[in-house]
Amino acid sequence: MQEWCTIESDPGVFTELINAIGVQGVQVEEIYDLNDEQQIAQMQPIYGFIFLFRWTSKGEKRECLKIYDQDLFFANQVIQNACATQAIISILLNSPQIEIGEALKNYKEFTIALDPKERGNCLGGVEVIKTAHNSFARPEPFIFSNEKKKAKEGDDVFHFVSYLPFKGKVYELDGLQEGPILIGEYQDDWIVRAKEAILKRIQHYQEKETAFTLLAVNQCRKFKANKILSSSQNEILLTLKTLEFMGVELSEEQKQQLIELSNQQNIEQELLQESKEELLNRLNNANNRIQEAQIILSEETAKFQKYKEENSRRKHNYIPFILELFKMAQRKGQLEGLLEKAQQKQQQKLQQQPKK
Template structure:
């Protein structure tokens, strides 16, 4: 890596493996398909990560956000909040905004050290510390999709630009009796009123519903991920063999998918095609031509055409 931060997917297996790489214990991520309080309540989450298409919301200002209110004293009261100072890190930053604000989570040595080191820092300096943390950056980049191509002409959009391709992660979590929206692009944490872990599902659904309502009708490009206690622990505590088996199978699937993310197969595919073509050419010109025409015919059939 060149020292930058790569884009990672909004994926429960990626996020879970990322925090485990950093040393966090007994925490996982679960995608929430249905936007209702019962779906969230069943998971007893520490918080949620929300992914949405970023727009330049001109209703926001340094004095008040579009919803809720800025809490200018929360950081002084112990809330971890970091300004976003670098491209592509917002996913990991949103994850840490939940993880580092829940005292019951075992952070492990790396993140405990990072949290202790940044205690007392203002959000801007915490953002710089996060951006310059090599262990966190290396763990983050380990889950970027491998690609042999690099577009040197591409540049990230400026904050004041609209883009159809820019998506942003933010966190919602209850801290010290208040529901906070933690968005590194905002100047302060955003308070959405009184809330604890028990009331969190109902309260966060209300906030998310209002946020989604600000988008044009029909916009569906959102993703919601719950930060929860490792479901295998729950399965063992309740003696739920079926749940445990399902979770273990899911973990194996995540491990396989994450392994594939670390490799690009362009070279392999190119060599394989070269070998197949050489093999067909060795059988004679007519055999090669018949093979090509047969492949075209099969492709047309799959598309619903007939010759």
């Protein structure tokens, strides 16, 4: 079986990976502060959190469920380096409001009757997922053996887990554990319970530990903005038609807007019951929502273009170019001098570092 590579904890990487396995209308965004209510509100609806932390063999003992709702999809992590993709899939497969696509549908249906370990094993056979994951492999200049590189004591090893709501309860899904971890029940806002658990988890580590990343898997903001844009345009059309029907003189701008939006829709009877002032207020609010949606679309388009460029650089193999530069420098007799300068700069950096 082909090995799975390690992948970078980056929202652009995870968003492209989700799209590559056939899931649309979902993106990943980084959360810098769980107490930033404005950022959380802008991301809604949030389907789950992905939490990255430095893993140690001496981690705290977790209490896992042995008996739990069988509709909750949980799989053990059997494949080395698959924890990032597995954390994403755990959220996607436990969010019924997401259209997960053909590959994940087939995987879920095929493994639904299997135990968590076998589900983890089967993940390695889903070619679409494995290919999407390994598309972010970093080019290696030299390969010395076919042996797997195993982490040693003291190496930096990072792990991904998921937090998500399911049928009124919040769970932590960690493929390295025996089963799901129940965080607790919630009434209205599952994020409050998840936030408590994540902050408590962070406090278990030493104060000097800062290697944490929190990512939200949420509805694509472009998808959400387009829905707002469409519904607001529809509301403007109906409101303008109602005003025109009531004999209200429309401005030239409103007439042009009516022409641009006009179709075969009929006037809604409830709008006829509103006053002119109420209709104009409705019109103003709809136009404001359109402006906000257009700003979001512009920002998200720029962000996704940046993701595309960054991911292209991640996947590109620069090694032949670098080797060719070294050859050219050697032919021109400049390589030795460049190496000396690099060594001097490195020595200066070391001297400038504060002594421990």
